[in-house]
Amino acid sequence: MFENRPDRDxxxxxxxxxxxxxxxxxxEITGHDFTTGGxxxxxxxxxxxxxxxxxxxxxxxxxxxxxxGVEEDRQESIKTDIVRYIEEHADAILAGVIVLDGKxxxxxxxxxxxxxxxxxxxxxxxxxQELGIPPVLAVNKMDKVDDRDERLGDIADRFGLVPPWExxxxxxxxxxxxxxxxxALNQAVRVHLExxxxxxxxxxx
Ligand SMILES: Nc1nc2c(ncn2[C@@H]2O[C@H](COP(=O)(O)OP(=O)(O)OP(=O)(O)O)[C@@H](O)[C@H]2O)c(=O)[nH]1
Ligand SMILES: [Mg+2]
Numbered sequence: 001m002f003e004n005r006p007d008r009d010x011x012x013x014x015x016x017x018x019x020x021x022x023x024x025x026x027x028e029i030t031g032h033d034f035t036t037g038g039x040x041x042x043x044x045x046x047x048x049x050x051x052x053x054x055x056x057x058x059x060x061x062x063x064x065x066x067x068x069g070v071e072e073d074r075q076e077s078i079k080t081d082i083v084r085y086i087e088e089h090a091d092a093i094l095a096g097v098i099v100l101d102g103k104x105x106x107x108x109x110x111x112x113x114x115x116x117x118x119x120x121x122x123x124x125x126x127x128x129q130e131l132g133i134p135p136v137l138a139v140n141k142m143d144k145v146d147d148r149d150e151r152l153g154d155i156a157d158r159f160g161l162v163p164p165w166e167x168x169x170x171x172x173x174x175x176x177x178x179x180x181x182x183x184a185l186n187q188a189v190r191v192h193l194e195x196x197x198x199x200x201x202x203x204x205x
Contacts, residue, residue, distance in 0.1 A: 006050045008057040011092045016099035018063030021140040025177040026060040095192040096128040102139045106154045134192045138185045143176045
């Protein structure tokens with residue numbers, strides 16, 4: 001179980017498969033350097049960044065899905081811990097940012113869509129909605145995507161959002177975290193902070 005969460009009454013969480021760029025995005029949001037790496041499974045415990053003055057914390061959760069050198073049981077238990085964490089702190093969480101690799105996401109989702117299986121990211125999206133947490137899809141690594149609108153339209157479709165993707169700017173945010181281009185995400189998060197009547201936190205995004 002994850003146990004190092006600071007006691008704060010407002011939170012934004014970053015979720016997503018390993019290696020999609022969660023910790024890189026965390027660095028861009030907070031200005032603080034978190035360990036990032038080329039190998040999946042770098043982050044094993046949540047990274048929390050909190051502002052004492054505002055009772056606000058941003059949390060970079062460990063990646064789920066395939067992690068090199070991590071046993072399957074361990075991967076399953078990380079997933080269970082993530083689900084429990086979200087359930088436990090649902091009242092505080094004002095948005096759940098699901099980070100996707102813009103270039104790989106559609107293929108990964110399609111590969112895992114069968115009669116018995118829902119892809120993790122899609123499952124997580126529905127899970128957040130059930131708990132009343134607004135999900136935001138941060139479509140990262142857009143620097144590697146050439147057919148931008150088509151790709152974003154496919155991603156919208158896979159999450160049950162009717163294309164064109166531009167109708168869903170509160171939910172779909174194309175970004176390139178590595179280059180600090182995260183404006184679309186900041187805008188989406190600000191909308192949800194406003195909805196939660198937490199305009200005081202908009203200055204962080
Ligand atoms: N091309 C490109 N690469 C990126 C971008 N953002 C992150 N990366 C790279 O993707 C790799 C993984 O980034 P991390 O931030 O460590 O990913 P993570 O999701 O935290 O990974 P885990 O901790 O393993 O779950 C690193 O090599 C980053 O430099 C981006 O916008 N574009
Ligand atoms: Mg990480």
